[in-house]
Amino acid sequence: MHILVATDAQWVLDEVRAALGTPETSFVVCVDGRDVATAIKQRTPDLAVLDLQCGSMGAMAVTMDLRLDHSGGRVPHVPVLILLDRVADVHLARRSGAQGWLVKPLDSLRLRRAADALVAGESWHEGVPLEV
DSSP: OEEEEEOSOHHHHHHHHHHHOOTTOEEEEESSGGGHHHHHHHSOOSEEEEESSOTTSOHHHHHHHHHHHHHTTSSOOOOEEEEESSGGGHHHHHHHTOSEEEESSOOHHHHHHHHHHHHTTOOEEOSOOOOO
16 A cells, blocks of 8 residues: 655654555655655655644645646545544545545544545545534
8 A cells, every 4th residue: 555644743743654664565655645646657656644733734734726727637535534633623634625624633443444545445434523
């Protein structure tokens, strides 16, 4: 599996690598969201993990740009997992078109479950009321 991680926080990168790293997993890291589209054009990842705040272009803007580029045929579809700072940020993730999001603090089990779901074509949402 190939995973793109966009974050400027070393602890976030460490958490993601610890949770998702295997001998078969490769990572590309973007410390600025503006570099994500270029990295995807160079090698399409199976999953993009985007920190909500990353350099000068955060996860919401990156995800919206990726969706626009995909609809225009400029980049392939890539499942996006956004790492939110708080539950109040859920509306941002929802509006961006991300397939999934987690609310920090992170832990390996939740990261692994969310990543597996997105790679399998499913979604993963935290901080959203359950429908009855």
